[in-house]
Amino acid sequence: MKKITPPLTVPKNQRANYRRNFKLATQNSGHLLLFAADQKVEHLNDDFVGAGISPEDASPEHLFKIAVGIPGAVMAAHIGLLARYGQDYSKLPFILKLNGKSPLDNDADNLYSGTWISKDSIVRFKEQSGLNLVGLGYTVYLGGRREAKMLKQAAEMVQTAHEEGLLAIIWMYPRNSKIKNEEDPHLIAGGAGVAACLGADFVKVKYPYKKYSDDKKAAAFQETIKAAGRTGVICVGGSRLEAEELLAHLGRQLKYGVQGLAVGRNLHQRSLVEATALGNAIAAMLHRQASYTQAISIYKDLKKKKIAGNKKNGRSSFFGLF
Numbered sequence: 595m596k597k598i599t600p601p602l603t604v605p606k607n608q609r610a611n612y613r614r615n616f617k618l619a620t621q622n623s624g625h626l627l628l629f630a631a632d633q634k635v636e637h638l639n640d641d642f643v644g645a646g647i648s649p650e651d652a653s654p655e656h657l658f659k660i661a662v663g664i665p666g667a668v669m670a671a672h673i674g675l676l677a678r679y680g681q682d683y684s685k686l687p688f689i690l691k692l693n694g695k696s697p698l699d700n701d702a703d704n705l706y707s708g709t710w711i712s713k714d715s716i717v718r719f720k721e722q723s724g725l726n727l728v729g730l731g732y733t734v735y736l737g738g739r740r741e742a743k744m745l746k747q748a749a750e751m752v753q754t755a756h757e758e759g760l761l762a763i764i765w766m767y768p769r770n771s772k773i774k775n776e777e778d779p780h781l782i783a784g785g786a787g788v789a790a791c792l793g794a795d796f797v798k799v800k801y802p803y804k805k806y807s808d809d810k811k812a813a814a815f816q817e818t819i820k821a822a823g824r825t826g827v828i829c830v831g832g833s834r835l836e837a838e839e840l841l842a843h844l845g846r847q848l849k850y851g852v853q854g855l856a857v858g859r860n861l862h863q864r865s866l867v868e869a870t871a872l873g874n875a876i877a878a879m880l881h882r883q884a885s886y887t888q889a890i891s892i893y894k895d896l897k898k899k900k901i902a903g904n905k906k907n908g909r910s911s912f913f914g915l916f
Contacts, residue, residue: 628668835860
C-alpha cells in the first residue's frame with residue numbers, strides 16, 4: 595500500500611494512531627470492507643425478518659458473529675449495539691455510526707438524521723470501552739431542506755474523528771422529491787465531491803446497479819472516483835444479490851478504482867455459514883487482490899466445508915471455525 599499521509603486535521607500527536615487505524619481498517623491494502631450494521635435503524639425489522647431471510651438474522655448478535663468470521667471486516671454500528679455486544683467481540687475493528695433515522699417519515703424534501711451523542715460522549719466511550727474503534731460514521735442526505743445542518747454535523751464528525759486519530763466515513767445520499775434517479779452517475783459524483791470537501795477519508799455511495807450495461811456503468815462511475823479525489827469511494831452492496839453477481843460487480847468496481855464495498859443485507863440476510871463464506875470471498879478480492887474466479891472458489895469451498903464438515907448431532911457447529 596502507498597504511504598499513508600494523515601490530513602492536516604489530524605494533530606501531530608495523533609498521526610501515529612491515525613496511520614495505525616487506517617492500516618487496521620484496510621488490512622494495509624487501502625481497501626475497506628465495511629459491514630454495515632446500521633440498518634437496524636434505517637430499515638427497522640423489514641430487512642431482518644421475512645421470506646428468504648435466515649431466521650438467525652432476527653437477533654442482533656448474528657451481525658457480530660458474521661463480522662468476526664470475516665478477516666479484515668470493519669463493522670459499522672450504533673452506540674447501543676457496540677455497548678451491549680462489543681465486549682464479546684473485542685478483537686473486531688469498529689466504526690461508531692453517529693446518526694440514523696427510521697424510514698417511517700420518508701418526506702424526501704425534509705430528510706434529517708442528526709448526531710445522537712456529543713463529542714464528549716464519543717471520546718469517553720472510545721476511552722472506557724476498550725473496543726478497537728477505528729472510525730466514526732455519519733449519513734448525509736444531500737438536497738433536503740435541512741442539508742446545511744447535516745453538513746455542519748458531518749464536518750464536526752470529521753473533525754472529531756481526526757482529532758482522536760480515527761477515520762471519518764460519510765454515507766452520502768443525494769435525495770429529494772425532484773431527484774428522479776438516485777443512481778445517476780453524475781449525481782453520485784457530485785455527492786462524492788461534497789464528501790471530499792468535508793474531509794472524509796472514505797465516502798459510501800450508491801452504485802448504478804440498475805442503470806446501463808455492466809461495463810458501461812463501471813466506466814461511467816470513474817467520474818465519481820475523480821470527483822472524490824483523495825477520499826476513497828466505497829460502494830453500497832444494495833439489495834440482496836446472488837453471490838456470483840455481487841462478486842462480479844465488485845470485480846468491475848475495483849478495476850475502475852473503487853476502494854471498497856459496504857455490505858449489509860447481502861451478508862446478514864444469509865445464514866452464518868453462507869454469510870461468512872461470501873464475506874471471506876469479498877475480503878480476498880479487496881485485501882488480497884483475488885480474481886473473481888478465485889473468489890468464487892473461496893465462497894463455494896468454504897460454504898461446502900462448513901455445511902458438510904462441522905456437524906454435531908445433526909446440527910451445524912460453528913465453534914472453533916474462525
